[in-house]
Each structure stands twice: as C-alpha cells, then as structure tokens.
Amino acid sequence: MSVDIQELQRTFVIEVKNSSTLRQFDETFFHIEQSTKPKEQSRSRGFGLSIIKKITQKYNGDLQVKIDKDLVCFTIVFTKKVVS
Structure with a gap:
C-alpha cells in the first residue's frame, strides 16, 4: 500500500494504491459492507470506501x-478554498 499527498497551487491531491485482485471496479464497492479484497483474505468490514466517498462529497471533492x-x-482531489 502506498499513500501520496500533494499540495498543488489550487488543489490537494491524495492518491492511495493498494494490492487487489479486482479486474474492474463499480459503484457497488462504495456501499457499506463492500470490500475490494476477497472475504477470505480480509478482516475488513467494508466501511472504508463508503466513508471516503461521503467525506469527498461533503467537501466537494472528486474521487476517481x-x-x-x-x-x-x-485519487481524491479537493479544491482549495480562498479565505479572505
């Protein structure tokens, strides 16, 4: 697993890469109790992606x-807010 966080001029970019046997990804993985890892390989409860999607939406980010x-x-991108 790797995590890379960058602060660019107008955005923050968070990129997470993790091992997986998936060959395709669809929106159902963002539902509670879904995981990108096979159940026999993981003790995951499947809440992580659902939480990440909610946080990204709350702060008007983009999740790819x-x-x-x-x-x-x-890859999650948040636009910086201008504070005056």
Whole structure:
C-alpha cells in the first residue's frame, strides 16, 4: 500500500494504491459492507470506501478509481478554498 499527498497551487491531491485482485471496479464497492479484497483474505468490514466517498462529497471533492494490473488506485482531489 502506498499513500501520496500533494499540495498543488489550487488543489490537494491524495492518491492511495493498494494490492487487489479486482479486474474492474463499480459503484457497488462504495456501499457499506463492500470490500475490494476477497472475504477470505480480509478482516475488513467494508466501511472504508463508503466513508471516503461521503467525506469527498461533503467537501466537494472528486474521487476517481482505476485498476492498474494488480493495484486498485484511488485519487481524491479537493479544491482549495480562498479565505479572505
């Protein structure tokens, strides 16, 4: 697993890559009790992606998911707010 956080001029970008046997990803993985890992490989309860999606939406972020060989990659982008 790797996590990369960048602060750019107008955005914050968070990228998480984790091993996975998935070949495709769909919106059902954002539902509670869903996991990107097979049940026999994981003690996960399947709340993480649901929570991440809610936080991203709450702060008007953008969440993208892609499968790259044996990795599932999540990229979250938040636009910086201008405080005056």
